[in-house]
Amino acid sequence: MSGLGDGQDGHPSPFLPLLAEVAKMRKSNLDATIEDVDDIISLIESTREQVAGRKTHPPHRMTSLANRPLVSDSHKIAMAMTKLQNPVKERLNGITDDLKEVTKAQRSFGKALDKAMPQQDLPMEVDAMAQYPDHVNRAIAIHLLREGQFSVAQTFLEESQCHSLVDDTYVLDPANPSTTDADDDHDMDSSEKDVRARFGEMYEIVQQLKSNNLVPAIEWAEANSKRLEAKGSSLEFDLSKLQFIWLFKGRSLGAMPDGVRNGQAGAFEYARRHFARFQRRHLREIAQLCAAMVYAPNIDASPYRHLFEIDAAFGEVATSFTRDFCSLLGLSAESPLYMAVTAGAISLPRLIKFTGYMREKKTEWTTENELAFETPLPASMIYHPIFVCPVSKEQGTEANPPIMLHCGHVLAKESLTNIARGSRYKCPYCPVEGHLNGTVRIFL
Numbered sequence: 001m002s003g004l005g006d007g008q009d010g011h012p013s014p015f016l017p018l019l020a021e022v023a024k025m026r027k028s029n030l031d032a033t034i035e036d037v038d039d040i041i042s043l044i045e046s047t048r049e050q051v052a053g054r055k056t057h058p059p060h061r062m063t064s065l066a067n068r069p070l071v072s073d074s075h076k077i078a079m080a081m082t083k084l085q086n087p088v089k090e091r092l093n094g095i096t097d098d099l100k101e102v103t104k105a106q107r108s109f110g111k112a113l114d115k116a117m118p119q120q121d122l123p124m125e126v127d128a129m130a131q132y133p134d135h136v137n138r139a140i141a142i143h144l145l146r147e148g149q150f151s152v153a154q155t156f157l158e159e160s161q162c163h164s165l166v167d168d169t170y171v172l173d174p175a176n177p178s179t180t181d182a183d184d185d186h187d188m189d190s191s192e193k194d195v196r197a198r199f200g201e202m203y204e205i206v207q208q209l210k211s212n213n214l215v216p217a218i219e220w221a222e223a224n225s226k227r228l229e230a231k232g233s234s235l236e237f238d239l240s241k242l243q244f245i246w247l248f249k250g251r252s253l254g255a256m257p258d259g260v261r262n263g264q265a266g267a268f269e270y271a272r273r274h275f276a277r278f279q280r281r282h283l284r285e286i287a288q289l290c291a292a293m294v295y296a297p298n299i300d301a302s303p304y305r306h307l308f309e310i311d312a313a314f315g316e317v318a319t320s321f322t323r324d325f326c327s328l329l330g331l332s333a334e335s336p337l338y339m340a341v342t343a344g345a346i347s348l349p350r351l352i353k354f355t356g357y358m359r360e361k362k363t364e365w366t367t368e369n370e371l372a373f374e375t376p377l378p379a380s381m382i383y384h385p386i387f388v389c390p391v392s393k394e395q396g397t398e399a400n401p402p403i404m405l406h407c408g409h410v411l412a413k414e415s416l417t418n419i420a421r422g423s424r425y426k427c428p429y430c431p432v433e434g435h436l437n438g439t440v441r442i443f444l
């Protein structure tokens with residue numbers, strides 16, 4: 001998505017005034033209030049120390065000096081308490097004022113929010129998904145599975161009675177991925193189960209990664225080494241590299257005991273056993289890691305310091321792992337449901353505008369299953385290039401693919417057939433004539 005400040009269609013974005021309000025809210029924070037509270041606490045604490053300090057004088061002083069010290073103590077306590085009053089009151093007033101500012105900023109933001117995004121009736125006349133409740137439920141179930149919410153997915157499937165997914169023997173249990181269907185006649189079911197089992201595996205590995213255990217991920221990457229390599233993924237090396245650093249730093253992080261398998265000796269041994277096969281692609285990184293061994297006693301002061309900063313590394317490898325795992329399954333790394341909902345949210349303002357206009361003009365868009373307007377999605381959400389024939393205005397399909405003419409212009413196959421005279425054609429966009437034999441199908 002483009003920046004919040006950019007307007008679509010040249011209209012100013014409704015988020016602009018909101019951003020100003022957010023800035024105001026950030027400014028009117030509770031920092032000063034917290035300081036005041038801290039001040040009050042330290043004032044009270046120091047007074048208490050003064051008072052308690054007097055009370056804990058050795059008792060022999062009081063007996064030897066009769067009642068006088070007690071009188072003077074109580075006097076001093078009263079003095080200390082009186083002294084406390086004004087500064088505390090001052091700060092309490094300060095807190096009230098600060099809170100007023102904060103509430104004011106919040107209220108102002110609320111108003112701006114209502115103004116920027118007034119409640120609108122959503123266009124409900126056409127519900128494109130109404131006929132496909134099973135598709136919707138399936139997408140939700142798959143989303144839950146991807147998120148590792150196996151029991152939620154199970155309950156959802158049972159309660160939604162999603163026919164394409166559920167039957168009596170269908171159990172979603174990641175620990176038991178071999179659970180099978182009694183009847184194997186539903187292709188959809190068995191592929192669903194496979195997906196579910198795979199997600200179970202993926203989820204397990206990601207959980208392990210989150211608790212800093214790289215071993216299952218490394219084993220998976222090793223087993224799929226060739227396919228990962230073919231995709232140009234460096235996941236396997238990234239995991240091994242992190243394992244090396246983790247072993248190397250393990251003891252200092254208190255993560256594992258020192259020993260032959262852990263600590264610097266363990267890391268060295270790990271590198272010796274595993275790094276050789278990555279040499280072709282990652283020689284430079286391996287060389288750096290090995291050179292860093294020289295600085296082992298004080299890595300933080302070495303030129304290799306950055307290599308060993310791994311605060312975010314486990315999260316990063318978990319993300320690349322998920323992406324590569326899904327990619328090998330032929331699935332997108334992002335949940336399709338999430339993408340569909342996001343794309344829908346982006347296009348909703350245009351839909352509202354369009355339906356409002358149509359209602360006003362009392363007209364209708366006759367083409368079913370097609371949006372009457374373009375939805376500008378961000379590049380990250382565009383997966384497949386689309387070809388639209390400039391002559392017929394139809395989208396390219398397997399049966400009617402784009403064909404490039406001799407001159408470089410591209411038409412849909414059917415359009416070309418229509419304009420062809422026998423085996424010859426004349427390009428509708430330039431006067432070049434050619435032979436059908438010289439045309440080339442284009443694969444997007």
Ligand SMILES: [Zn+2]
Binds near residue numbers: 429
């Ligand atoms: Zn041409």
